[in-house]
Amino acid sequence: MLTTRQKVLRNFWYATLALDKLADGPKPFRLLGEDIVLFLDADGRPAALVDRCCHRTAKLSKGWIKGGNIVCGYHGWEYDRTGKLVNVPQFPFEQPVPVANAKTFHAEARYGYVWVCLGEPLLPIPELPQEHDPAFRRLHQFDDYWRCSALRMMENSFDNAHFAFVHKGTFGDINQPKPERYEVVETADGFYAESVVPVKNPPMAARITGTTEPWTKRKMKNHWFMPFCRTMDMEYPSGLRHVIFNSATPIDDNSIQLIQILFRNDREEDCSLEELRAWDRVIIEEDREILESTDPDAIVDMSRKIEMHMPSDRPGMIMRDRLKKLLIEHGESEIPR
Ligand SMILES: [Fe+2]
Numbered sequence: 001m002l003t004t005r006q007k008v009l010r011n012f013w014y015a016t017l018a019l020d021k022l023a024d025g026p027k028p029f030r031l032l033g034e035d036i037v038l039f040l041d042a043d044g045r046p047a048a049l050v051d052r053c054c055h056r057t058a059k060l061s062k063g064w065i066k067g068g069n070i071v072c073g074y075h076g077w078e079y080d081r082t083g084k085l086v087n088v089p090q091f092p093f094e095q096p097v098p099v100a101n102a103k104t105f106h107a108e109a110r111y112g113y114v115w116v117c118l119g120e121p122l123l124p125i126p127e128l129p130q131e132h133d134p135a136f137r138r139l140h141q142f143d144d145y146w147r148c149s150a151l152r153m154m155e156n157s158f159d160n161a162h163f164a165f166v167h168k169g170t171f172g173d174i175n176q177p178k179p180e181r182y183e184v185v186e187t188a189d190g191f192y193a194e195s196v197v198p199v200k201n202p203p204m205a206a207r208i209t210g211t212t213e214p215w216t217k218r219k220m221k222n223h224w225f226m227p228f229c230r231t232m233d234m235e236y237p238s239g240l241r242h243v244i245f246n247s248a249t250p251i252d253d254n255s256i257q258l259i260q261i262l263f264r265n266d267r268e269e270d271c272s273l274e275e276l277r278a279w280d281r282v283i284i285e286e287d288r289e290i291l292e293s294t295d296p297d298a299i300v301d302m303s304r305k306i307e308m309h310m311p312s313d314r315p316g317m318i319m320r321d322r323l324k325k326l327l328i329e330h331g332e333s334e335i336p337r
Contacts, residue, residue: 001151001300001323001334003250004033008330010119012227013106015247015259017114018143022046026070028061031116033252036105037061038114039081042068046114047081048107054085054100111245111261112140123189126225130243130263139273141244141280142260146288149296150228150248150256151323155316156291157230157246158182158193158222166286170279171199179312182222186318190224193315207271208279210238224315227323228256241265244280254296260284300324301334 026039037051058074078087083102106117130136160179163172182193243263
């Protein structure tokens with residue numbers, strides 16, 4: 001599946017830029033191949049417009065903010081959050097501004113990020129209960145550019161068979177390649193998947209897992225939110241919860257912005273953000289190294305028999321089935337390269 005060729009994917013929310021990146025002015029972002037500009041209006045609410053001035057096509061992201069409106073850096077034409085042209089500084093005061101609108105997109109602030117939907121949302125932004133639970137703190141972990149497709153990253157998230165190999169340097173054991181099973185329950189917006197996975201617990205992980213034992217267990221209660229978000233809720237026997245949320249935001253057919261937010265039911269003095277970043281950084285770099293080598297055109301229509309499968313691939317196969325169904329429901333079929 002090539003994300004820019006399947007129009008229905010425009011009808012979902014994706015996390016784009018961290019809100020605080022907009023504090024000093026507008027910023028560009030590419031979502032599903034569409035160049036957009038993000039900025040904060042006078043109330044601090046994010047807005048998303050197509051990144052083009054309707055005068056001479058300059059990128060609005062090269063401009064600046066004036067009273068909550070975005071000003072084109074080329075000739076100073078000014079647009080409000082609805083995309084309406086509100087000022088042409090070359091005109092005399094009494095001359096009306098011509099009627100013109102830059103294309104706008106849905107934009108919402110959630111979990112410290114600007115979420116954008118290019119079309120009409122088919123589903124809400126994923127609801128993360130830890131956001132409202134005072135037992136948890138929310139930490140911003142990663143915001144990285146990956147040369148891999150969103151579906152590859154998503155299915156890897158529910159693939160217990162890769163731990164022994166990809167993560168042999170951290171929590172995986174190459175001598176134990178038989179994966180634990182996931183119990184998968186499909187939901188309206190994706191699926192819920194449970195599993196208990198024994199993992200190595202090197203000294204570097206002791207404050208992450210809350211134990212110095214050489215091995216521990218992860219009780220995983222994970223969600224897939226169609227199409228490209230997931231949570232990985234890991235509970236250790238110590239009672240510590242390490243809840244990772246990812247948005248594999250599709251930039252284009254070949255790349256994603258991988259956003260990782262972490263919820264923990266402990267405090268900074270128990271395990272610092274720096275330690276939590278250092279541990280998960282090693283793990284996601286292990287994933288990145290292998291995922292960036294995969295073909296971004298992950299096949300959704302398995303009847304094409306291009307890729308082979310094994311039983312532990314079931315979560316990824318359900319994703320493919322659900323995405324194929326989504327395409328069909330919206331009058332599309334998978335468009336191969
Ligand atoms: Fe992994």
